[in-house]
Amino acid sequence: LDKHHILNVKSGILHKGTGENQFLTQQPAIITSIMGNGRRRSISCPSCNGLAEGNKLLAPVALAVGIDGSLYVGDFNYIRRIFPSRNVTSILELRNKEFKHSNNPAHKYYLAVDPVSGSLYVSDTNSRRIYRVKSL
Known part of the structure; x- marks a missing residue:
């Protein structure tokens, strides 16, 4: 303007x-939409890998961009990676560890990527910890 x-x-x-x-x-x-089709995925996410376009989301809560152009999506209890090729894969499942045998996901978290090393970091507000994902 x-x-x-x-x-x-x-x-x-x-x-x-x-x-x-x-x-x-x-x-x-x-x-433009790169992921999601307006329908909710199941909590277990049996068919979460494949093409990002049209792939279901449950509750996207966090985003981060990798040094290779990948987009990391915090989708409630899964952290998913959308590659520049527009394929998506689940790289990490999060669970609430405060209750030993709980299936409740830890869903209050944030994502960040180190711009030099490309490492993905996850901050978990419930446990007051920051984690580095070792392999992507």
């Missing part, structure tokens, strides 16, 4: 200082 432009959000028109108007409804889409 320029200081001479006026954006009319209600009508979806960008009025340029040159007198030209751009209608936002006539612009190409700038957002």
Whole structure:
């Protein structure tokens, strides 16, 4: 945007200082879905690997980008990796260790990638710990 432009959000028109108007409804889409189809996956995730497009999600809670362009998705109880080829694989299943025989997932966490080594880190707010994933 320029200081001479006026954006009319209600009508979806960008009025340029040159007198030209751009209608936002006539612009190409700038957002595309790379994973998920609007349906929930099961907690056990038996068919989570394969093409990312159309692959079900349960509750995506965290994202991080790897140095190779991979996207790490924290999907409730699984951490999943979308490769640049758009294939997805589950790399880690998280469980709540506070209850010895619990199947309740640890789902309050964050993801980060070291930009030099490419290591993936997971911070778990329940255990107040940060973990490094050793193999991807």
